[in-house]
Amino acid sequence: MRRVAIIGCGQTKHGRRTDINQAEMVSEAVWKAIEDAGIGIEDVEAFAVGNMQGFGGIAHPEMIFSDYIGAFGKPVQRVATGGTVGGSVAQLAYYQVASGMFDVVVAVAWEKHSDSAEPGATTGLLHVAFANLSYMFKKGLDMRSFAIMGLAGAAAGISAYQAAQYMAKSGCRIDHYDMVAAKARRNAAKNKYAHLKWPDCRPEDIAKTEMLIWPMRFGHVCPASDGASAIVLASEDAIKRLKPEKPVAWILGIAAYADEEADQGESYQGTGVLDYSAQIGCILSAKKAYERAKISDPRKEVDMAEIYAPFPHQELMFSEKLGFFDEGTAWKAVEEGITEIDGDFPICPSGGVNATNAIGSSGLQRVLECALQIMKKAENHQVPKDVEVAVAHAWGGQVQFNTVTVLSDKPKRW
Amino acid sequence: MKIGIVGFYALPQTYDVEMTREESVFAAAKGALKDAGLEREDIDTVVSASSDFYDGRTISSSMLIGASGAYLKDESKAEEDGLFAVLYAIQRLRTYHRTALVVAHTHSWTFNPHKVSTFMLDPLFDRQNELLNDVTLAALQANAYMHSYRVSEEDIALAALKNLENASRNPLAFRRIVGITLDEILDSEIYSTPIRELTMAPCCDGAAAVVLAREDVIEDLSLDAVWIEGVGAATDSYIRDRDLLEMNSLGIAAKKAYEMSGINNPLDEIDFAEVNERFAYQELMIYEALKLCQKGRGKYLIRSGITERDGDFPVNISGGSMGGDSIIANGLYRLIEAAKLIKRGFGEKALVHSQWGLLAQKNIVFVLRG
Numbered sequence: 001m002r003r004v005a006i007i008g009c010g011q012t013k014h015g016r017r018t019d020i021n022q023a024e025m026v027s028e029a030v031w032k033a034i035e036d037a038g039i040g041i042e043d044v045e046a047f048a049v050g051n052m053q054g055f056g057g058i059a060h061p062e063m064i065f066s067d068y069i070g071a072f073g074k075p076v077q078r079v080a081t082g083g084t085v086g087g088s089v090a091q092l093a094y095y096q097v098a099s100g101m102f103d104v105v106v107a108v109a110w111e112k113h114s115d116s117a118e119p120g121a122t123t124g125l126l127h128v129a130f131a132n133l134s135y136m137f138k139k140g141l142d143m144r145s146f147a148i149m150g151l152a153g154a155a156a157g158i159s160a161y162q163a164a165q166y167m168a169k170s171g172c173r174i175d176h177y178d179m180v181a182a183k184a185r186r187n188a189a190k191n192k193y194a195h196l197k198w199p200d201c202r203p204e205d206i207a208k209t210e211m212l213i214w215p216m217r218f219g220h221v222c223p224a225s226d227g228a229s230a231i232v233l234a235s236e237d238a239i240k241r242l243k244p245e246k247p248v249a250w251i252l253g254i255a256a257y258a259d260e261e262a263d264q265g266e267s268y269q270g271t272g273v274l275d276y277s278a279q280i281g282c283i284l285s286a287k288k289a290y291e292r293a294k295i296s297d298p299r300k301e302v303d304m305a306e307i308y309a310p311f312p313h314q315e316l317m318f319s320e321k322l323g324f325f326d327e328g329t330a331w332k333a334v335e336e337g338i339t340e341i342d343g344d345f346p347i348c349p350s351g352g353v354n355a356t357n358a359i360g361s362s363g364l365q366r367v368l369e370c371a372l373q374i375m376k377k378a379e380n381h382q383v384p385k386d387v388e389v390a391v392a393h394a395w396g397g398q399v400q401f402n403t404v405t406v407l408s409d410k411p412k413r414w
Numbered sequence: 415m416k417i418g419i420v421g422f423y424a425l426p427q428t429y430d431v432e433m434t435r436e437e438s439v440f441a442a443a444k445g446a447l448k449d450a451g452l453e454r455e456d457i458d459t460v461v462s463a464s465s466d467f468y469d470g471r472t473i474s475s476s477m478l479i480g481a482s483g484a485y486l487k488d489e490s491k492a493e494e495d496g497l498f499a500v501l502y503a504i505q506r507l508r509t510y511h512r513t514a515l516v517v518a519h520t521h522s523w524t525f526n527p528h529k530v531s532t533f534m535l536d537p538l539f540d541r542q543n544e545l546l547n548d549v550t551l552a553a554l555q556a557n558a559y560m561h562s563y564r565v566s567e568e569d570i571a572l573a574a575l576k577n578l579e580n581a582s583r584n585p586l587a588f589r590r591i592v593g594i595t596l597d598e599i600l601d602s603e604i605y606s607t608p609i610r611e612l613t614m615a616p617c618c619d620g621a622a623a624v625v626l627a628r629e630d631v632i633e634d635l636s637l638d639a640v641w642i643e644g645v646g647a648a649t650d651s652y653i654r655d656r657d658l659l660e661m662n663s664l665g666i667a668a669k670k671a672y673e674m675s676g677i678n679n680p681l682d683e684i685d686f687a688e689v690n691e692r693f694a695y696q697e698l699m700i701y702e703a704l705k706l707c708q709k710g711r712g713k714y715l716i717r718s719g720i721t722e723r724d725g726d727f728p729v730n731i732s733g734g735s736m737g738g739d740s741i742i743a744n745g746l747y748r749l750i751e752a753a754k755l756i757k758r759g760f761g762e763k764a765l766v767h768s769q770w771g772l773l774a775q776k777n778i779v780f781v782l783r784g
Contacts, residue, residue: 053493057533058537059533060770063534063649063772064536065652066652067651072649073650075649076776077492078492078494078498079490079491079492079493080466080491081473081475082472082473088490088491095502095505098508100508101505101508115537257486258486280486284486
């Protein structure tokens with residue numbers, strides 16, 4: 001196993017990008033990352049790519065633009081795991097390099113929601129369930145399962161249950177969700193690549209928005225963005241050879257533990273995940289990633305985190321599962337301003353997924369943003385404190401996948 | 415660090431609307447574990463292979479966690495041919511993990527794979543006329559190849575005949591026609607000149623799994639292994655941007671795999687091969703790209719019978735894709751057939767190939783050793 005670092009980052013402006021097509025968008029991120037790393041395309045040995053192909057309407061889109069990203073004659077490995085896809089792409093690229101197979105690898109993940117007739121996050125996730133209707137009709141469909149499927153209401157619907165479950169367990173109120181969402185919009189206003197920007201957004205502003213499905217307001221919900229993110233990863237040997245001028249961000253440890261899928265487990269098979277806010281997969285992923293990174297006390301040793309939270313309760317919930325706060329207490333930290341950009345433990349200084357969600361891009365963007373903070377290249381949303389260790393998280397599948405990536409300014413902790 | 419295949423299992427290829435994907439994947443994973451003599455608890459990481467478009471649903475891996483045994487394990491997915499999942503598993507084994515399970519499936523009945531090929535086309539230019547799909551594209555390539563190298567339709571039919579004869583003896587094959595003749599192939603229905611029903615692969619359902627382990631683990635547990643000596647993968651340009659007479663990416667992938675396994679002359683040093691030829695004419699092009707012969711000479715390998723089951727260099731003893739194409743599982747079927755033959759002592763070294771994308775845009779090659 002070899003040490004691996006991120007040596008270059010590139011992302012497009014996220015938002016509604018009807019000005020460019022998928023190929024142009026993805027190649028923009030790739031070439032920016034290569035330029036940022038100060039290398040040439042001839043130095044890149046392999047690619048790790050991923051998006052949720054159904055959302056943009058092209059099957060295996062990277063095949064169409066393999067020349068655009070300079071992949072001719074090189075191995076391209078593809079992964080797609082739902083919301084986690086960007087995180088999975090970053091981890092695939094890590095394995096490509098750490099295994100000793102390749103020295104320099106480009107990881108790129110993207111989504112172009114505006115290419116599909118409806119926002120992919122809604123239709124796409126409903127398809128998860130719909131494809132299984134063929135079996136259910138054949139074998140006899142009971143009303144309860146049908147109701148669960150129809151009423152689940154895709155990502156936002158299923159997350160509303162999770163938000164309610166988290167409230168019931170932690171004792172937090174909707175106001176705290178307002179605070180987290182307002183922070184995301186304020187931070188996004190400082191990030192030139194972000195989608196939903198709202199300078200000086202206050203929790204009261206979010207509280208004025210319509211209640212969609214209790215306890216979730218319109219102001220709590222992420223947008224469906226277009227965008228691409230890319231990073232260049234290199235082995236320790238390659239870094240010695242390439243001698244990048246700018247600082248690099250080392251990857252200390254990664255893990256991705258899978259849980260049972262949410263609605264399936266409950267209605268027809270498996271172990272049954274009844275509490276969507278339990279997230280055992282996240283706890284296990286974090287534990288393993290810290291062990292591999294030789295981090296014993298994440299609360300003391302980690303300086304900031306980019307958490308995959310399309311909905312505000314998830315920032316609170318996952319920050320506990322990742323070990324930054326005690327179970328059920330993250331909302332108190334929000335009240336005290338600890339997670340603000342200039343707080344003791346900044347979370348999502350980029351504005352996070354709540355302000356920008358181009359599904360494929362989102363997971364990789366978390367890793368990229370952590371790297372930017374470590375490299376001190378985050379510009380207006382650079383956190384004031386020194387970042388030595390940062391944690392990037394992504395969440396996906398059917399409320400079941402979690403990827404955790406630990407980054408640092410040094411190749412090893414001890 | 416060397417990686418070995420310690421267990422494998424493939425379901426008979428079929429077209430069964432009663433079978434769910436989860437059932438297939440479960441049976442394949444369970445079978446491979448049993449073959450390796452291991453339990454689910456012995457497996458460190460799982461890599462599944464499936465594709466959202468071929469499955470007709472988003473996040474195709476999400477429902478496989480229970481079935482593949484990945485529950486509460488460090489796992490991931492490859493969204494392409496199963497051999498790419500094997501490649502990813504090798505990368506994971508060389509980094510953190512000791513043992514890995516790879517499982518791949520496609521159920522062609524849920525979503526017509528030929529329809530998926532139209533979604534692989536550039537939406538701005540190539541989808542509009544509704545003339546292009548995997549079969550018509552193959553016809554373009556086949557015509558170009560036949561005209562450039564004076565390959566006759568009979569040469570292509572001979573390649574199909576060899577594979578179909580082999581498939582008729584393979585219990586896992588989907589299309590088994592006992593006593594198939596050359597005339598039957600040349601008289602079979604034409605889909606797009608010169609592609610006929612019996613010179614293209616029939617899409618079907620299939621699931622297969624392999625268990626991989628690191629050298630030290632194989633020694634510790636004294637497992638029986640088939641070793642992976644070399645692997646190479648490469649991507650070509652999109653169909654519009656390349657010369658359809660060339661299989662560049664296969665040439666590059668094979669070169670890499672040969673280098674890794676120290677092979678200079680594949681025809682002499684490798685004993686047999688399992689390749690994924692979605693269309694019979696592709697087998698000739700594959701021979702050439704694998705450097706088994708010079709460009710345009712693939713037809714002589716077929717005519718002389720060198721690649722027959724009793725020839726000097728048998729190719730597709732299993733019947734290859736002509737015997738059944740379970741898209742994403744295809745590569746694993748090839749790998750498992752080769753591993754089986756090595757274990758039976760049929761040969762010492764084998765080459766395994768699979769392709770992905772329109773007109774084999776992506777290729778992956780493995781070299782196995784007993």
